[in-house]
Amino acid sequence: MEVTGLVLSMGEKSTQRAIESLKKQTVPCKEIVVVENMSPFYRAMNKGIKKVKTPFFVQCDADMVLDPDCVETMLKFVRKDIGIIIGYLNDDLLERIQAVKMFRSECFKHVRFSNHVSPDTDYIYRLKQKGWDYCFARRQKSRYDHKPEVLGAHKPEYTPLYTYEKFKLEGSRMRDRGVFQEFLGYIDKLGKNPHPMAPVALVGICQGIVSARSKDGLMRYKKKKDFKLFEQYMNSKKVRDDFLISRNDAKEES
Numbered sequence: 001m002e003v004t005g006l007v008l009s010m011g012e013k014s015t016q017r018a019i020e021s022l023k024k025q026t027v028p029c030k031e032i033v034v035v036e037n038m039s040p041f042y043r044a045m046n047k048g049i050k051k052v053k054t055p056f057f058v059q060c061d062a063d064m065v066l067d068p069d070c071v072e073t074m075l076k077f078v079r080k081d082i083g084i085i086i087g088y089l090n091d092d093l094l095e096r097i098q099a100v101k102m103f104r105s106e107c108f109k110h111v112r113f114s115n116h117v118s119p120d121t122d123y124i125y126r127l128k129q130k131g132w133d134y135c136f137a138r139r140q141k142s143r144y145d146h147k148p149e150v151l152g153a154h155k156p157e158y159t160p161l162y163t164y165e166k167f168k169l170e171g172s173r174m175r176d177r178g179v180f181q182e183f184l185g186y187i188d189k190l191g192k193n194p195h196p197m198a199p200v201a202l203v204g205i206c207q208g209i210v211s212a213r214s215k216d217g218l219m220r221y222k223k224k225k226d227f228k229l230f231e232q233y234m235n236s237k238k239v240r241d242d243f244l245i246s247r248n249d250a251k252e253e254s
Contacts, residue, residue, distance in 0.1 A: 001078065002054040003071055003102070005029040008044045009036045009062040010220045014155065021065045021152070022058075027072040030054050039219035042113035049108050058102045063156035064089065066100060067144045070151040074102040074137045083107040083132030084124060087151035092158065093195055094186070100152055107132055117213045118173040163197040164204040164230065165221040171208020172217065183209055203230060 005022035009015040015034070022029050033051045038044040045059070056078070058071055074085045085102040101120075110130050116122040124134055138149040146152075156162060167186075174183045186205055190198045207226060223231075 041218035167204030
């Protein structure tokens with residue numbers, strides 16, 4: 001079965017790294033399509049899909065690094081009723097996240113990505129209404145220092161702005177899906193993580209959970225009023241001192 005690699009990039013320095021991870025696959029991609037500087041996410045996906053000529057394609061964002069056997073592993077889970085195959089990724093802030101996805105190209109004749117706050121979740125929901133299903137891929141054993149279900153890594157540059165806006169969007173998506181337990185799980189993980197951006201992520205996700213966003217917000221992030229106020233607060237000497245103390249305490253506990 002032939003597979004295309006679809007790379008979505010907003011000009012990140014890591015774009016070439018993502019492309020190289022596709023080139024190193026044990027089952028080679030027939031072609032690698034790169035969509036650059038197109039936002040929000042749903043528009044980039046729909047544009048890229050038009051260029052895919054193979055029965056399947058794997059979506060690889062610019063901040064992903066796929067394990068060499070990622071495509072090979074996902075192809076083992078192809079069935080006639082499966083439209084999407086999902087693999088987990090390791091992440092510095094959340095440990096394990098969803099995900100790298102392989103799509104059946106035929107599905108896009110019936111369903112396209114829409115301008116929704118959770119475009120992936122919305123797509124899967126509408127695809128299931130058309131009779132297609134999804135599944136999670138996993139190896140038989142651990143490889144590349146990853147657990148069987150982890151097929152690569154999510155390695156963005158966690159700057160304060162990126163972290164705040166990314167997790168604010170995650171909070172909005174959780175609000176839309178009504179998954180309060182998932183929100184509590186994120187709070188628990190971030191609260192225990194000694195990563196310097198974990199407190200920024202916590203503030204962002206709490207801001208997002210009270211924000212009634214309905215449209216796709218995955219795009220190049222810009223400093224908005226709420227982030228500027230947060231940045232000003234974080235730059236005060238007292239907060240910086242308290243922040244360093246709390247991070248040192250978290251490292252000692254871990």
